Structures are given as C-alpha cells and as structure tokens.
Amino acid sequence: MTRMVEFTDTEFMIAQGARLLEDGKTFFVGWGIPQVVAILGQKLYVPNVIQLFEFGAIGPQSVLPFVRGTMGGPQNTYRSLQWLNMNWAFAYSAAGYMDYGMLGALQVDPYGNINSTFLGGTYRTPKRRFAGSGGGNQVASHCWKTIIVIRHEGRRFVPKVDFLTSPGYLTGPGAREKAGLPAGTGPYRVVTSKGLFGFDDETKRMTLLAVLRGLDPGEVVRDMAFRPLISKDIEEISPPTEEELHLLREEIDPSRFLIRGERMSAPA
Amino acid sequence: MRILKEGEIEYRFEHPDDFRRFVRDKRSRKPEPKLHPAKEAVSAFVSDGDYLVYDFSSLTRGPQSLIREVIRQRRKDLWIGAEFTLHESALLTGAGCATRIDVGFLGYGSYIGQAVCEGKVRVYDWTNGGISLRLLAGARGVPFLPTRDLLGSDNMAVSAAKVIEDPYTGLPLAAVPALNPDVAFLHVHQADIYGDARIFGTNLFALEAAMASHRVIVSAEEIVEPEEFRKDPMRTTIPYFLVDAVVHAPFGAYPGAMPARYEIDLPHIDILNGIRNEEQMQKYLHDNIYSVADHEEFLDRRVGAAKMKELRGKATIVEGYR
Numbered sequence: 178m179t180r181m182v183e184f185t186d187t188e189f190m191i192a193q194g195a196r197l198l199e200d201g202k203t204f205f206v207g208w209g210i211p212q213v214v215a216i217l218g219q220k221l222y223v224p225n226v227i228q229l230f231e232f233g234a235i236g237p238q239s240v241l242p243f244v245r246g247t248m249g250g251p252q253n254t255y256r257s258l259q260w261l262n263m264n265w266a267f268a269y270s271a272a273g274y275m276d277y278g279m280l281g282a283l284q285v286d287p288y289g290n291i292n293s294t295f296l297g298g299t300y301r302t303p304k305r306r307f308a309g310s311g312g313g314n315q316v317a318s319h320c321w322k323t324i325i326v327i328r329h330e331g332r333r334f335v336p337k338v339d340f341l342t343s344p345g346y347l348t349g350p351g352a353r354e355k356a357g358l359p360a361g362t363g364p365y366r367v368v369t370s371k372g373l374f375g376f377d378d379e380t381k382r383m384t385l386l387a388v389l390r391g392l393d394p395g396e397v398v399r400d401m402a403f404r405p406l407i408s409k410d411i412e413e414i415s416p417p418t419e420e421e422l423h424l425l426r427e428e429i430d431p432s433r434f435l436i437r438g439e440r441m442s443a444p445a
Numbered sequence: 446m447r448i449l450k451e452g453e454i455e456y457r458f459e460h461p462d463d464f465r466r467f468v469r470d471k472r473s474r475k476p477e478p479k480l481h482p483a484k485e486a487v488s489a490f491v492s493d494g495d496y497l498v499y500d501f502s503s504l505t506r507g508p509q510s511l512i513r514e515v516i517r518q519r520r521k522d523l524w525i526g527a528e529f530t531l532h533e534s535a536l537l538t539g540a541g542c543a544t545r546i547d548v549g550f551l552g553y554g555s556y557i558g559q560a561v562c563e564g565k566v567r568v569y570d571w572t573n574g575g576i577s578l579r580l581l582a583g584a585r586g587v588p589f590l591p592t593r594d595l596l597g598s599d600n601m602a603v604s605a606a607k608v609i610e611d612p613y614t615g616l617p618l619a620a621v622p623a624l625n626p627d628v629a630f631l632h633v634h635q636a637d638i639y640g641d642a643r644i645f646g647t648n649l650f651a652l653e654a655a656m657a658s659h660r661v662i663v664s665a666e667e668i669v670e671p672e673e674f675r676k677d678p679m680r681t682t683i684p685y686f687l688v689d690a691v692v693h694a695p696f697g698a699y700p701g702a703m704p705a706r707y708e709i710d711l712p713h714i715d716i717l718n719g720i721r722n723e724e725q726m727q728k729y730l731h732d733n734i735y736s737v738a739d740h741e742e743f744l745d746r747r748v749g750a751a752k753m754k755e756l757r758g759k760a761t762i763v764e765g766y767r
Contacts, residue, residue, distance in 0.1 A: 248529065358593060
C-alpha cells in the first residue's frame with residue numbers, strides 16, 4: 178500500500194514556492210506566506226538568495242522561529258547587508274535589480290492580474306474590503322519574474338478581477354509595455370494548493386504546468402471560473418518532503434500560526 | 446507635457462513655493478528646548494481637519510502613544526496618510542478622529558474593512574510605493590515625481606496619480622503629486638531636547654516625512670545629550686531644525702515592538718485583531734485610552750511593570766541596533 182503523507186494546503190504552497198527559488202538571485206518578499214517561503218528556501222535550497230523587504234531590509238537572514246506580527250522588526254531584518262527605507266527598496270526593484278517577487282492574492286485572472294483590494298460591490302461601496310496593494314503593485318510592476326501564491330479555490334480564479342491591484346499581463350501580449358511598465362517583466366508562476374501554473378509565451382494566458390501527485394489535471398481546473406490552458410506534458414509535484422515539513426513545523430513556525438490550513442494528503 | 450490619463454479624486458496638495466515660504470517663515474532654526482508632555486505637543490500641533498502621517502506601524506516602532514493622545518483629545522476629521530495603516534487606522538476611525546485614509550496597506554482585523562464598506566471612512570489607494578514617493582516629492586520641493594508602477598492598474602483610477610508622456614522616451618509614465626502633510630509623528634530610539642533624533646533599524650520614510658511636513662512631533666524612548674549627535678553624525682536620522690516637539694515616551698510603540706528595546710505584546714495585538722463591532726471598539730478605546738489621563742498612567746495601570754519587564758527581556762536581538 179502506498180504511504181500517504183499528510184500536510185496542510187498552506188504547507189504545500191510554501192514548499193512549492195521554496196522549490197521555485199533560484200540560488201544567487203534576488204527575491205522581493207511580500208507579506209505573509211512569501212516570508213515563510215523565503216525562510217524555508219534559504220534554509221534548504223537557496224542559501225545565497227538575497228531577500229529584500231519593502232521596509233528597507235536588504236539581504237536579511239531571518240531568525241527562527243518566525244514570530245508572527247513581526248514586520249521590519251529584528252527577526253526579519255536580522256543580519257541584513259544593508260538597512261534602508263522604502264524609497265530605496267523600490268529603487269532596487271525599479272532599476273531592475275530584483276529577479277523574483279512573490280505575492281499573495283484574493284483573486285487572479287487568466288493574465289495573472291491580481292486583486293487584493295476588495296470583493297463585490299464597487300470601490301466606494303465594496304461588499305468586503307481587504308488590505309489593498311501595500312507594496313504589491315510595485316513588486317508586480319518592477320520584478321523580472323513575479324510568483325503569485327493563491328489557495329486553489331475556484332472562485333478565486335476569475336475571468337476579470339473585481340479590482341486590478343497589481344498588474345499581470347493586463348489584457349494580453351504587449352499590454353504591459355504599452356501601459357508603460359518596464360519591458361520584459363510580468364507574472365512567471367502561480368503556485369496554488371493543488372498545482373502550478375505558468376503563462377503561455379504567445380497568448381500570456383495562464384497555463385497549468387503541474388499538479389500535486391495523485392491529482393487529476395482535469396479535476397484541478399474544473400472548478401476554476403475561467404478555463405486555463407493546459408500544458409501537453411503535465412508534471413507531477415511531490416508533496417512536502419519530511420525535511421520540509423520538519424523545518425516548517427518544528428523550527429520555522431512551531432506555534433503553527435502561519436502553516437495551518439486545510440488538511441490534505443498525497444502519496445509520499 | 447501631455448496628460449494621457451487622470452483620475453478625478455480629491456487629494457492633498459500644496460504648491461511647492463507655498464511650502465518653501467512656510468519653511469522659510471514658520472520653521473525655526475534656533476536650537477530651543479522642545480521637550481513637552483504628549484498632551485501639550487498634540488494640543489499645540491494637531492488640529493481638527495489636519496493631514497497626519499506617521500512612520501511604521503502598530504506592529505513595529507509606530508508612534509502609538511502619540512496616536513492614543515490624538516484619540517484622547519478627540520481630534521476630528523483627520524486625513525491620515527500611512528503605508529502600513531495597521532491597527533492605527535481602525536482605532537482612529539473607531540474613535541471618530543479619521544475620516545479619510547490614503548493607503549498603503551489597510552489592515553488589520555475586520556473592523557476597518559467593515560468601516561470602509563459602511564462608508565464611515567473614505568479610502569484612497571495610492572499603494573505603498575506611491576505614498577513614499579509622494580513624501581519624497583514633498584521633501585524634494587518638486588510638485589510631482591514619476592514612477593514606472595501604478596500603470597495599468599485600477600489604483601490609477603482611485604488615486605490622483607496621472608499618466609503622463611515621458612519627455613525623454615515618449616513612454617507612458619505615472620506621476621504622483623507631492624505630499625506635504627500638516628503634521629508627522631515619528632517614534633525614535635533616541636532624541637535630545639532640541640529634536641535631533643536617531644532611529645535604529647530600517648524605516649519607511651522617516652526623513653522624507655520630517656522634511657515634507659509642516660509640523661513634526663518626535664516621541665523618544667530615551668533622551669540623550671545633544672553632544673552625542675555631534676560625535677556621531679552618521680547616526681542622525683532627523684536633525685533638530687525639522688522638529689517642533691520632543692516627547693519622552695518609553696514604551697511609546699507599545700503594543701508594538703521597539704527594535705532591540707522591547708518585543709511586541711502579541712496577546713494585546715490579538716485583542717486589537719479581535720475588535721469586530723462598535724461595542725468592542727468603544728470598550729477598547731475606553732479601557733485603554735479614555736479612562737487613563739496619559740501614556741504614563743496607561744503604562745502604570747493598564748500595562749504594568751511586570752509586562753514591560755517581560756517584553757524587554759524578549760528583545761534579545763540587539764546586533765546592528767546602536
């Protein structure tokens with residue numbers, strides 16, 4: 178009988194995110210899950226990744242365990258190369274120094290446009306209001322490759338976002354450049370709790386690249402409110418490894434505040 | 446210069462020449478002692494209808510004791526500009542002090558989101574980078590600064606940013622207007638009685654806000670000798686002639702953390718996160734703000750020496766903070 182490994186959807190997204198990072202590259206870290214991705218990645222896979230936070234920490238090596246609520250405190254600015262402020266942090270990204278950025282999202286559309294501002298109603302009278310851009314708009318505008326992390330719920334994948342907070346490929350090929358955004362930038366991957374998406378070179382539409390081991394690609398895209406493209410060669414993503422889970426649960430977030438979520442399982 | 450696109454949104458703006466004249470005529474360069482109780486500083490420099498900006502947040506090094514004093518004095522119709530408007534935005538809205546907020550990141554807890562939905566407070570989404578850049582323009586004496594973000598997003602339509610044609614490349618470019626707030630609050634590690642101030646660690650826009658604002662109140666964990674600044678100028682964050690009042694406020698960032706001094710009080714943050722309705726908000730405001738005379742009484746009677754000792758003890762990372 179196949180051994181099953183149990184984990185939360187959050188743990189799976191964090192592990193996937195950490196595996197996507199490239200060593201020796203720069204990484205603009207958004208608030209929340211991306212912070213944990215950066216820590217796990219730096220510990221396991223990319224020791225020489227240079228993290229950058231919008232509150233002016235350049236190249237920190239985060240302290241464990243992760244303390245929730247810390248933002249610009251000693252834990253996530255620890256042993257930085259440089260301490261600056263926000264205008265300089267965004268200067269690094271605007272001038273092309275940031276290779277990767279990672280952001281969470283409430284909604285995402287086929288072109289990787291992100292909504293993190295409100296759901297339903299209008300801007301002035303929304304049904305539900307959320308935090309909004311923060312620095313997400315700058316991250317998605319400037320970084321060479323932006324990675325989006327989003328829980329795989331069908332209603333989050335919409336044909337048109339309620340509010341375009343942070344730009345993906347806008348309306349399709351060439352639209353970012355036409356709007357005046359830096360050339361050659363844009364969303365690169367969408368990490369979900371069931372699979373991994375990229376963007377088709379020609380159409381810039383979201384494309385399913387891989388699914389969690391044991392899941393059927395057709396099932397994964399079925400409840401999405403738009404129909405993504407599906408790669409001819411769907412790859413299999415292994416569930417979180419013992420090493421990843423151990424680090425996450427015992428060293429990074431022992432209080433399980435950040436890594437908690439919906440329980441999942443997959444063949445080990 | 447051609448304007449390609451603009452929103453029709455109200456925004457705070459002052460002609461750079463008007464601000465320069467204010468700086469020339471109304472900002473003293475004399476080294477005068479400015480140490481005041483928070484009550485006097487807020488009473489003197491914060492008026493109803495003011496635009497208020499502050500550096501950092503309720504989680505880390507925010508000027509929480511000054512914000513509580515504003516609430517205690519029941520200022521009205523404030524317009525706040527803050528990148529990390531965390532619990533401050535909820536408290537200032539719940540207390541009826543703030544009616545407009547330029548954001549940024551609008552958190553935390555469900556109260557503030559609900560207040561926006563109910564129209565209790567108006568929000569303008571400039572993004573974090575947009576607000577930082579507006580303050581830099583205000584500090585730099587120019588009417589706007591350009592940037593290659595905001596473009597293509599809906600923030601463009603709900604802020605007063607404009608798309609202009611870049612005179613050099615001909616490409617569309619976003620322009621954000623200078624921001625010159627009425628008053629800025631900065632909570633710092635050290636200050637002298639004249640207003641020279643040091644922040645250890647990163648900041649959002651401390652110097653930009655101090656230079657761009659009409660009035661600046663600094664609250665400090667520690668008051669040090671003026672001579673200290675002359676001996677080590679690399680560490681000066683704000684020189685005294687940008688500052689109007691200095692308030693001595695140990696634990697002034699509480700319940701947030703002050704890097705290398707004390708850690709965040711998470712149980713208290715959870716109380717703030719848990720505020721969901723008007724009744725809970727008014728109870729919090731009463732218990733922690735209205736029912737105490739000042740910050741000293743708040744620390745003494747609501748926080749307590751044991752809690753402060755515990756939080757100080759948790760601030761074990763001191764490397765780099767000096």
